Amino acid sequence: MPRQLAFKIISILLGTLLALLLVEVGYRVIHFVNYVDFKKVVAKQQPPVVKPGEELDLGEFIQLSPHRRIIYELVPSSKFMFKGKPVEVSAQGFRDKEYPTEKPKQAKRLIGLGDSVMFGWGVDEPDCYLTQLENSLNEEQDSILYEVINTGVPGYNTAMEVATLEQKFKLDEVDLVIINYIGNDCDLPNFIHKKPKYLTLKKSFILMRFFQNDELNAPLEGAPMNHLGSGYVNKQDLVPSEYSDMVDVPGYLKAMQRLKELQTAHGFQVIVLATNPDAPTMDYVQLACDSFGLDLLDVYPIWKEYKKANPTAVWEQSAEDTHPSPAAHKLIATALRQRVYELFTSEN
Secondary structure (H helix, E strand, O other), X not given: OOHHHHHHHXXXXXXXXXXXXXXXXXXXXHHHHXXXXXXXXXXXXXXXXXEEEXXXXXXXXXXXXXXXXXXXXXXXXXXEEEOOEEEEXXXXXXOOOOOOOOOOOOEEEEEEEOOHHHHOOOXXXXXXXXXXXHHHHOOOOOOOEEEEEEOOOOOOOHHHHHHHHHHHOOHHHOOEEEEEEOOOOOOEEOOOOOOOOOOOOOOXXXXXXXXXXXXXXXXXXXXXXXXXXXXXXXXXXXXXXXXXXXXXXXXXXXXXXXXXXXXXXXXXXXXXXXXXXXXXXXXXXXXXXXXXOOEEEEHHHHHHHXXXXXXXXXXXXXXXXXXXXXXXXXXXXXXXXXXHHHHHHHHO
């Protein structure tokens, strides 16, 4: 190889390496400057956010929870707009009406545990499937008052949901728990991640950005999904150590085991509700239900049959937003009503 050509190749390689090095340093600097510490951004406690008619982002109506495994919660007694829909948060901190602390006589208390799907992302509160479930159950002529309390919060995973049940309710007054499983229930929201080591040579921020779909810094305003549609964290090395037992399949199974322990201690029933319209529920969810003796209601086959009879039916709110539409909420409510009524009837 002529010396001139070899020199040219070496120069190109060195130039490329130098450019990559500068880009790598640039990404680290940008990440460092823009890093958001979740606990410094979100207040521990704040007064009600009363801005009816004003569109808010998630970070504007949540606060830190005093409970480690709940992490954050809705600001109680708030009113605002979210995803174009009015939201009212009860004094208990849920998107629901006010319920008495003590369960009324002749009442059945049902607790819904979930995230943005159960919360009613993008739908009016009367269209939320738990609201529809409560209304339909109370149409029964059985002299029972049914309370169906919606504790869903966008971004929650299974561990956070079970902690909400354990910390916020008198469990001896709970008759049934409905826990909604969706695909991100092994994850934490993308805005809860560990601050990386910026001087490490063991990983590349370029690779993180382009091959691991890692946002340089996902702001609270974009949570719980980033613009790549991949903004959830379920890798233990990316999660702050205090939350590492709450993610991935082991974290999910640990939370479900705790739910089973609470069920055994307090005698309530459990329905595991899977709401993925595109595929049967995951194997580890089925494993948890089989291992702990929990009732599984998978909406997938129900939706599949409904879609066959109604070809124009659409689950998603839009091509950009895959959260269930009001029609999908109605289908979930109908399926739940039948299962709930069967469970309570079998008790008698």
